[in-house]
Amino acid sequence: MMTDIDYRKGAWKMDYLVEKVNEYMQEHHMAQAGEKIVVGVSGGADSLGLLTILSELAGYFHYDLVVVHVNHGLRGKAADQDQSFVEKTCKDQSIPCYSFHVDLKRFARKEGMSEEEAGRYYRYQCFEKVRREVDGDKIAVAHQREDVCETILFNMFRGTGIKGLTGIPPVRDVIIRPLLCVSRAEIENYLQRKGLTWRTDETNLTDAYTRNKIRHNILPYVEEHINPSAGQHIQEMAGLMRDISLYLDRQAEAAFDQCVSVGKNLVCAIHGESFKKLDVVIQREVLRRSIGVVAGKLKDVDREHVEMIRKLLDKHVGRRCHLPYQIQAVRTYEGITIKKDTMNEQQLDKVICMDVAAPGIYGIPGTSAEVELFVKENFKNEEIPVNRYTKWFDYDKIENSLSIRTRENGDFITLDGQGHKKLLKRWMIDEKIPREEREQILLLADGPHVLWIMGHRISDNYKVTAATKRVLVARIKGEKSDGRQYQSVIAGGRSGCPDTRTG
Template sequence: MAAIQRHQMLEPGDGVVVGLSGGPDSVALGHILLRLRPELDLQLYLAHLHHGLRGQSAERDLALIQALAEKWQLPLAIERADVRGLARRRKLSLEEAGREARHAFLEGTRSSVGARRIALGHHADDAIETFLINLLRGAAAGGLSGIPPVRGAIIRPLIESTRPAILAYLQAHQLPWREDPSNRDLRFLRNRIRHQLLPELEALNPGVRKVLYRTLTALFEEDQALDWAAEKILGPAAVKGAEGLSWPRERLLAAPAGLRLVWYRRQIERWRGHLLGFSQAHLLALDALVCGPRPQAEIHLPGGLRARRSYENIELVTAKPAPSSTASELELMLPVPGRVIWPLSKSQSASITAEFASEPPRFSKARPMTAGKGDPQSRLGHCHAWLDPDRLPGPVSIRRFRPGDRIQPLGLAGTRKLKDVFMELKIPSDLRKVWPVIVAGSEIVWVPGYRIARRFKLEADCRRPLRLDFHWQ
């Protein structure tokens, strides 16, 4: 109860999904919350994921859990998962795949019953083992702070209790539990730490577990302070729905490297709900992408994520859009006067309008897009071009970039490759494939954000100036 109060895990009337494996920790947790239910007016739900890995042993775990649910008169959610198949499909270890499957199942159960919390049975010895695992693999303060008492909807009421204390509680209340045989399999690093490394450390210092727990608790508190500072100084990333995250590079470069790493971890965890598969090495690789010399680059991260830098903008996305086989074939007629909506992505488009003006403008060329800082949409905004319609060799249409495209820009000698124009304007590579190119007949008239072609410039005797407007919606 002390840990629940200290870390503000529960409020009166809370709905709580209790992850129940049948092991000693989860059985003790379920019983403790059952005893607290009248005092805190809790709505309890038990949840068990059958991993499909341990044959009859797993079936006996399930039978025990069903018996406990019936005895405690609590609702029980059960799901069977193909963890081995998930590991194969996602190229994960069995341990990682199991964690991912459990997370999805428990979160789905919480959502379906409308509960606020998910309670898990991790205890102080689990936190110490996790600390040592991360220390051996290499981690910063966030990884070395062990298992957090509260993370999002997840709470760990036993996090300050030791394994011997939990076993004593079970015996005092005559509660049955199941032992997972894999917990003694020394092929797993956690088991080697539990059964080999920690006994060796205790031979050197009998109080080493208390020392390690105090250390990871101090690191956790410092890490919480860093999280708070990173959020205050750098602010949140822009969430792009389910697609990913986006943030300006300039904001990050002004912060110390350590604060950037804390911030990356915090934003990823907030968006995905967990950090499964991520290590300090991945955060350092992300920071190298942000701070490195390459203006356009991409790296792969755990969980099918990709981090992408496009000049001064950084994105974290779930998948790279598959290139369309007809990417360069789209062409739409632009009525004069008239308006066309041009697709830029699944969620964004641009409006391109053509209209005649009664008076000639002050300028006879497009206002070039500023190739400065910020994302393309904020840099482009709204741009326009003035043309002499009598010089156009045919109907006006809009198409996508094609290899070999060139333009004769107004005010410059010779021709330029559109590929070079896009690079000058810092248009991201994925947008170049869909960027509108205004043509008349077979000639390029204008590329929004750049100059018009020289031969279509307005002359003083033009009686019906044509204005083209590009507006990114």
């Protein structure tokens, strides 16, 4: 197979836009030669451009393409024509096509979402369903540069933190977005050079949705009257904010380890003295992580809720505040405890021990929490998650059957790469974990060897290295998967993608 150097020397000629997208894909390690890519295609210019560009690159890098089209049932005959257009396009190019149909209005009512949210959620469920069925490696979607700008402005106008200013990531789990480096005009010009036509969704031409108002009115005004490069500058800012956000994540992770203990019922106990020493920015991130552990999601948790908890440290013991998802934060002698309002306190002494295997989702007795386990083999270009809820382990180093349980006599953990071990009891004492909390902490264990002290650290013995061939992914989930995020689809969240497809 020809390399990137080959085409630069003129071994073969590539359209300049295809070359631009290819370089962007290489920069962000989106796909390897020979991988199978599931492509979301609506029939519009962006998605048709994505399919056409990937089809060209497939000739050079041997990508195996599969198309997924979702008919939302909102536009009657026009939507059916979109579906026929996509299916014919794929047939002409001998590309497998899977079409899904949904009554989106009914689906949105059932799930308690807006139609916009429900459409996105349903689409990603369908993408993932097909990816798993065809043993695909990646899911490619057609977001482009203006989508980044619209997302950032939309988040700014409704209120957001740093993460809301990071825009749309080029890669997230198996999802790739090769067109983020190009504009809508560039895509349309490319299709015209190729002599291709595309479908137009009339709803995108109206101002019925907030994003359309930003797309049709705000961005064009800014680029015409303030700075024609405004869109490019917004995208560059998003990249900088993404770097800052990743740095804050690492700092918050270390701070969480330092001052938060997590019980088996996902009760977060924040130790006041160490928490007060943190910079206020890191304090807020630690509190958001704590809420996320207890609730399993962070949607609808805003700055006001975080500040309510911070102010508890200045209140008397026993004062509390109530948060979304039936959560409460209580001022204690040691600091602050965040837990479910409805928790049965008698459950805290309940012993847990259950054998588990991957893949699988395991409910924790007496709680609303679940732990999901699954194995990844294609992970070399992915970054190990830096968060409290998901951990990676070298699957082939596991010697016994796995269990999720509370502590037992003889449990130990490996502390470093030299193999130094410490009894779990001694580790808990050294970490100053209160005696009453030690029996509540959940463990993922390989016999007496503890892989993960949930809410705390993992064993060095099971860390992923360059030699790792298979990764065990362990993920804590809350009471109800957040259907508005793609992560819940990977995690096997709510169903809602009926087998109504062709292809």
